[in-house]
Structures are given as C-alpha cells and as structure tokens.
Amino acid sequence: MNMLFNYYLDKNSIDSWVKDFSSAAQKVIMYSFKGTNGRLLTNFYNKYKKFKEVEGIPRNKWPVSSKTSQELHKQYTAPMKASRLFYEENGIFRQTAKGKVYEKFLSEELNEDERWLLSYIFLLDATFDNKDNYILSRSNEIYEILVSNTSESFVDSALSELFTNKNLGISDKDIAFYDFLYLDTFYRDPDFLKLYYNASEKDKKELQKYVSENLEEKNRNCVICKKFISPSRSSGNYTVNELIDDLKILMFSKEFKKLKYNDFEGTIKAILKLYDNYDIDNEKILGFLIDNKNIFEPILMNVFKVEDIDDSEEDTEEEKYDSQVINVDINYSGDKPEPRIDDTTIVGKQQLRAIFAMRKKIAREKSNYTCELEMLNGCRYFTSKTTKHNYIEVHHFVPREFRNNFENSIDVLANYITLCPHCHRMIHLATDRERVNIIRYIYNQRKNRLKNCGIEVEFADLLNFYNIEDES
Numbered sequence: 001m002n003m004l005f006n007y008y009l010d011k012n013s014i015d016s017w018v019k020d021f022s023s024a025a026q027k028v029i030m031y032s033f034k035g036t037n038g039r040l041l042t043n044f045y046n047k048y049k050k051f052k053e054v055e056g057i058p059r060n061k062w063p064v065s066s067k068t069s070q071e072l073h074k075q076y077t078a079p080m081k082a083s084r085l086f087y088e089e090n091g092i093f094r095q096t097a098k099g100k101v102y103e104k105f106l107s108e109e110l111n112e113d114e115r116w117l118l119s120y121i122f123l124l125d126a127t128f129d130n131k132d133n134y135i136l137s138r139s140n141e142i143y144e145i146l147v148s149n150t151s152e153s154f155v156d157s158a159l160s161e162l163f164t165n166k167n168l169g170i171s172d173k174d175i176a177f178y179d180f181l182y183l184d185t186f187y188r189d190p191d192f193l194k195l196y197y198n199a200s201e202k203d204k205k206e207l208q209k210y211v212s213e214n215l216e217e218k219n220r221n222c223v224i225c226k227k228f229i230s231p232s233r234s235s236g237n238y239t240v241n242e243l244i245d246d247l248k249i250l251m252f253s254k255e256f257k258k259l260k261y262n263d264f265e266g267t268i269k270a271i272l273k274l275y276d277n278y279d280i281d282n283e284k285i286l287g288f289l290i291d292n293k294n295i296f297e298p299i300l301m302n303v304f305k306v307e308d309i310d311d312s313e314e315d316t317e318e319e320k321y322d323s324q325v326i327n328v329d330i331n332y333s334g335d336k337p338e339p340r341i342d343d344t345t346i347v348g349k350q351q352l353r354a355i356f357a358m359r360k361k362i363a364r365e366k367s368n369y370t371c372e373l374e375m376l377n378g379c380r381y382f383t384s385k386t387t388k389h390n391y392i393e394v395h396h397f398v399p400r401e402f403r404n405n406f407e408n409s410i411d412v413l414a415n416y417i418t419l420c421p422h423c424h425r426m427i428h429l430a431t432d433r434e435r436v437n438i439i440r441y442i443y444n445q446r447k448n449r450l451k452n453c454g455i456e457v458e459f460a461d462l463l464n465f466y467n468i469e470d471e472s
C-alpha cells in the first residue's frame with residue numbers, strides 16, 4: 001500500500017486542508033514579504049514604484065478608491081516602512097537614503113541574477129512579519145522545520161537538485177518530479193513531510209506522476225494543481241518562478257548564515273563568492289556595493305548584529321548606554337517623539353544610538369531610579385557601580401519589533417518602562433498568568449500617556465505582542 005499516495009488522496013477530499021495548502025493567502029507561501037502584488041523577491045520594486053507616487057504627499061491628500069473610499073496606497077505603507085525604503089513623519093512619507101539608492105539600482109542595467117542578488121541584499125535587514133532581519137530568520141525557521149521532519153541531507157539535495165536545473169526552463173508538469181515542490185507546498189504539514197521522506201522511490205514516483213498529469217490537465221481536484229492554476233482560472237496563482245524564488249532565498253540564506261562579518265569589503269567579497277554559480281559581473285556588482293557603502297554597510301551591520309542600533313531588549317547593561325551618550329540637541333521634557341532619524345546611513349545609526357541612550361537615561365532619572373512595579377512586587381535593588389544609583393533596566397512596553405504596526409513612532413518616553421532586574425526578567429520569562437498581571441498593571445498606568453502620543457493600543461493587542469494566548 002502506498003501510504004504517501006493514500007494520504008494525499010484522502011486529504012484532497014477535506015475542504016479545509018485543500019484551502020490551507022492551495023489558496024494564495026499569506027500563510028500558504030513561504031515568505032510573507034511578497035504580499036499580494038508581485039510575490040517574487042525581484043518584483044518588490046513594483047510596490048516601491050507604486051508607492052513612490054505618494055512620496056511627500058500628506059496622507060489626507062492620497063487618492064482613494066471610488067468604490068471602497070480606502071487609500072489606494074495603504075497596502076504598501078507597511079512593507080515600505082519595513083524595508084526601510086521610506087520613513088513616515090507627520091503622515092508624510094519620504095524616501096530614506098536607502099530608498100534613494102534603491103531607486104538608482106532600478107535604473108542600472110542588470111541581468112536577472114544580478115538584480116536578484118541586489119534585491120536580496122537590499123531587503124536583508126527588513127522587518128517583515130514583525131521579524132527583524134526577516135529573510136534570514138524566516139529561512140532559518142523554514143529550514144529547521146524541513147530538516148526536523150526529514151533530514152539535512154535530504155533537504156540539501158532537494159534544494160540543489162532543482163537549483164542545478166533552474167536554467168532549463170522547467171514546465172509546470174515537470175516540476176512535479178522535484179522533491180522541492182513538495183517541501184515548499186507542505187512545509188506546514190509535518191505528517192506529509194514525514195511520509196514523503198520515508199516513502200520508497202516507487203511510491204514517490206506514483207504520487208509525482210499523478211501530480212504531473214493533473215498539472216497538465218489543470219485538474220482542480222488536486223491540491224498542488226489548484227495552487228498553480230492561474231488567477232484567471234479563479235484559484236491559486238502560484239508559479240514555477242515563485243517556487244524557484246523560494247528555493248533561491250532558502251538556499252542562499254543557508255550559506256549566508258555561515259558567514260562572519262569582517263570588514264565591509266571582505267564581507268561583500270565573501271557574499272559574492274557564494275554567488276559564484278550565478279551569472280553576474282563581479283566587478284560591476286562589487287563596484288555598486290562599494291559606491292554605496294553608506295547604506296550597504298549599515299544593512300550588513302544590522303544583519304550580522306555588529307552594532308545593535310535597534311536598542312534591543314537583549315542588552316540590559318546600563319553602562320553601555322550611559323557611556324555612549326553624546327550631545328544630542330533635543331528637548332526630552334515630554335513624551336513627544338523626536339524628529340525622525342533616517343537610520344539607513346552610518347551617521348543616522350550613530351545619532352539614533354545616542355538618542356536611545358539619552359532617552360533611557362532620562363527614563364531612569366524620571367523614575368527616580370525605581371522600578372515601575374514596586375507596588376506589585378516588592379522589588380530589591382542594588383547600587384550600580386557606574387551610576388551610584390539603583391541598577392535599573394529599561395523595557396519597551398510595546399516591543400520594538402511591532403513598531404511598523406503603528407502610524408506614529410513608539411520610540412517615546414511613554415513607552416519606556418523602568419524595571420528592576422527581577423521584574424524585567426519576569427515580564428519576559430514568567431508564566432503567562434504572572435505576566436498578564438504585570439502587563440495589565442502597566443497598561444492601566446500608561447494607556448493615556450500612550451494615547452496622547454498617538455499610540456492607540458488595546459489590551460488584547462498587547463497580549464498578542466507578548467505571545468499570551470489566553471488572558472485567564
């Protein structure tokens with residue numbers, strides 16, 4: 001009995017399963033930065049070009065759809081912020097320094113491989129799907145899932161098998177004979193993955209042949225075919241090119257993660273070496289990257305976490321921040337956000353780091369070096385060797401990885417919570433039951449201040465941000 005084939009046929013009769021694995025909805029595709037318009041990594045520029053139309057125009061003057069009265073460009077705002085090609089200030093979007101270089105890149109004469117590589121590097125440090133450095137972290141996640149349900153050597157050979165043949169121009173029906181099609185389609189179905197991995201060659205062939213014939217006949221009763229049928233046929237709209245794009249991202253990211261950051265030039269040379277099998281003019285691409293070091297260096301520094309300008313939660317050493325405070329001419333008296341800093345350049349990064357440090361210092365001073373949860377937890381303090389005050393850590397109440405969910409900046413004092421080390425650990429590491437109490441307490445203290453800063457957040461949103469499933 002062919003268990004793999006039977007499993008596939010059985011599941012094809014379950015509507016919800018078919019829908020889950022064939023629809024063009026976000027969850028069925030591997031990389032969610034693709035959104036709905038142009039799912040290829042290289043097609044990201046379509047969104048960029050579209051969005052460029054409203055640069056510098058206040059949002060209340062944006063064109064709206066006559067049918068829905070919705071802003072036509074609204075769907076692009078999140079990906080454009082997440083990719084750091086644009087920043088928003090007072091409802092007006094402007095290109096960042098990175099955005100300007102991206103525009104230059106679009107006018108370069110490049111072949112397909114060259115365009116792919118540069119698109120990949122441009123988007124490496126983007127925060128899509130609330131994940132910083134999305135492409136690498138997501139690739140890592142997918143690779144882990146695939147390997148844990150099959151094996152490393154199996155996944156690697158599935159990747160290279162299709163990759164080696166990518167230039168042959170694979171037709172829809174031939175794609176059925178590549179293992180990667182099944183890994184890509186069913187990466188969220190561990191049962192399928194295990195069956196596929198353990199199936200004999202003969203059993204696998206039976207399924208592949210069935211899928212191939214269905215692809216040729218465009219049989220909508222077969223979930224893989226349904227996924228591939230073109231939009232005009234009113235179903236899935238996945239393409240072989242998109243499948244190969246997934247493959248390239250996954251394969252390239254796997255190699256990328258093995259690199260270490262040396263100096264800028266050394267690192268980009270190492271990246272180009274990974275790309276040896278592709279059709280690229282090394283001199284030309286190297287030249288473009290070096291000419292625009294101003295923005296590519298910060299991208300790589302973010303990806304390799306050379307310097308943590310994101311003011312991440314991992315760093316709780318107040319000494320590090322206090323010693324880095326340089327003069328920033330900004331009025332910190334209230335909760336008002338500072339003017340937006342373009343952090344896609346080295347200079348911008350330095351300014352931003354200084355501002356973060358300054359803001360944390362002020363948060364500590366304003367709290368009189370006490371923990372926000374004193375009334376709740378009976379905190380214990382010790383004296384910091386550096387500041388000679390209580391040792392206090394600063395927590396972002398609305399976590400920074402969700403910053404793109406908000407129209408206004410969440411980098412305001414109102415969002416900074418001073419905590420003793422015990423309470424800080426607690427808000428991150430305690431059981432949900434204990435964390436809910438703390439979060440509710442802080443929420444009640446802060447919700448009005450946050451609202452005054454234009455940060456409207458519901459308690460339920462916060463529970464989501466903190467990954468708490470059930471309030472009780």
Ligand SMILES: [Zn+2]
Pocket residue numbers: 313394395396424428
């Ligand atoms: Zn924290």
Ligand SMILES: [Zn+2]
Pocket residue numbers: 371372373374377378379380419420421422423424
């Ligand atoms: Zn405390």
